[in-house]
Amino acid sequence: MSFLPPKGMRDSPPKIKILREKVFEKIKTVFERFGFDPLETPIVEKWETLKGKYGDEAENRLIWRFQLPYSEKWFALRYDLTVPLARFYARFKPALPFKRYQIGRVYRYEDPQKGRYREFYQCDADIVGAKEPFADIEIIDMMCEVFKAFNFSEFTIKLNDRRILKGLFEDKLNVEPETMLKIFRIVDKLDKIGKEGVINELKETGLAEEKISYISEILEIAEFKNEEILEFLRKFENEEVKKGVELLEACLDYSKAKHHIKIDLSLVRGLDYYTGMIYEIVVEKPRIGSLSGGGRYDNLIGMFAREEVPAVGGSIGVERLIDAGLETGIFKIEKYTIVDAGVIPLSESVMKYAWEVASELRKSGINTLILYEPTTPVKGIKRLEKKKISYAVLIGEKEASSKTLTFQNLETRERKEYKFDEIEKLTKEIL
């Protein structure tokens, strides 16, 4: 019999769960500072709720959808947290702007590989019912604050606008939507494969020479500084491009993280979805790469309620953050256990007093374990050390009769006596 969870899914032993909780806690604190309220929706949704929302590939290969043996109904495990948000909005119609965050597991039947799981956490913050530009700027600012909270200092906010992409590429190239999608996917790889690489791949698609050289020009400009790119974009007469430029300008004007912003005309992201600003935050030191992305999507939230509801949001790649954080040493498995101290009773007769001591330690806020069977100091300490507990409290006949306890720091090996009445003092030593 196998003891493994399903492929692509993971158990989190205490040391990992402690770290994950710490990471989530940090993110939650920043989200709440920015006025986002917590929300929770079921893991299971009706299949009809998810159907038609994610495109063919997701529907035919990736969504965990199923029937039970007891029912004709189709269910699905949630694929992201955005469609459930849209359903929630339609159901409750909360006062706008509705700012919510949700940290929860989502399910995709991907081929598992390094950093890609079938069950993973998403960590989303969205603002429903707010037009550009301030809500957009707030999302960017907040995500930057999250990374600052994790002590990342060197990161870049790649910023672009869906309307600019449309004006620059779609309207000019005049190709089928499918071809356009292919082109965008190639352009999006600029960072990885360089300009030469992009041009080569574009040639392979059979795109006309003059169209490729047009794209090549744009990519040239994409390497310019922010102000130069804006200069170039301002020349466009296209109304949509103008709006995109205004958005970029507002971001560069108002964002508290403006010095991290780099306009990136090759940033594409999921195009079907976004209608305005799009961003990605790339951590450069350590070289972790993209840890957050998002943008404005003014057509999605209203699709259930059948009304127009502007929205903007961002997501933190929290699995990547944790995996890469552990690899690069930003996160360390420091705590193997939440237990602060272990009480070791040295004989059967002191058990009752040891029980009192444990209870008193707990009252003082110390996370306390007690060994259930009397043992020797050496054996008891060995057991605590095996569990990576830092402090031992030894209770023998002497301690029981004098109402004291022997407290030992298992790292320095230093021992001290404490009176039972003074247990609260221990709090300072330990916490």
Added chain:
Amino acid sequence: MSFLPPKGMRDSPPKIKILREKVFEKIKTVFERFGFDPLETPIVEKWETLKGKYGDEAENRLIWRFQLPYSEKWFALRYDLTVPLARFYARFKPALPFKRYQIGRVYRYEDPQKGRYREFYQCDADIVGAKEPFADIEIIDMMCEVFKAFNFSEFTIKLNDRRILKGLFEDKLNVEPETMLKIFRIVDKLDKIGKEGVINELKETGLAEEKISYISEILEIAEFKNEEILEFLRKFENEEVKKGVELLEACLDYSKAKHHIKIDLSLVRGLDYYTGMIYEIVVEKPRIGSLSGGGRYDNLIGMFAREEVPAVGGSIGVERLIDAGLETGIFKIEKYTIVDAGVIPLSESVMKYAWEVASELRKSGINTLILYEPTTPVKGIKRLEKKKISYAVLIGEKEASSKTLTFQNLETRERKEYKFDEIEKLTKEIL
């Protein structure tokens, strides 16, 4: 199109999610004080992992098991947190005793009704690898501490032992296991239907007259005081009963909550599962009923690892706690939002300064929302009130030019001026 989640499942809007998190946080704190480490396992398990563990009814009607359209494999949503713990133990073999808690959602295809859901939280603490009696006592003591943390003072710990039930009933009545199960189910209802009710229902099963009068005698004794019941039980020569009595005695001797303990010979719980101590904690004031239950199960954890691993644990009926807590008024929806203060910009020209103010408030630890479009004080305050936010920060031309802010308590309507440099002072007023 329906905006509802699947039947028997619930959305938690912010006000509910805030309450739930507070409840979980309180439980977690107590669990951690007692030295239990957090654990997380996937929501999805292989079907083969759950198969054969929960009995026929669960397997044929209740477990969410399914295949995906892309695979022949059978999966299942976890039915409880105990089988995943057993699998985890077999996989990782953590140092013993392994004390873990897990708060997580489980899935049962029940007919939804008041207080019964298809997706609900379980909140378990278990000690793996520890023999009786101290681990058992610790579970009871800890669960009592949880209820004290919620300010319940009047509750009873119903305590019994599987071995006593066996000695008192099974060995004496000499009936088929199936009949025994029926009898136990009826006896378990003593609290609800009274002794007469139990006798009547027993008669309906066609049980022999003398067996019924034997049970009737036991039920008589069940109403005695703890010491009298023990007196009666001590007369049994049966080795298993002796062990059970010793366990009860140890609990009454060592438990910090001994004055809450009532030995209850009619307490049965799920019999297949438990091997020793069983308990239930019943809250009497307010009349909520059973909020925690558990016991010793020495044969379950080892079933994956194929070795003997003693274990004892308890579970908090957290959904019932929350539902009943809200109904009885112990829990109140006090916080509709995590937002402390809302910044209201009164004109376009002050937007940048308002942005600075919001940022400074956040730095001071205040959860801050900012309205994205300038408005009047009246309209702005109305919007904050609609979101149940308690404090407004008004930013007009005057404030922007003098680097101040107008702070208003929306309950008392009192307004105060603050300098931008003094924003930290606001923390005291708000938090």
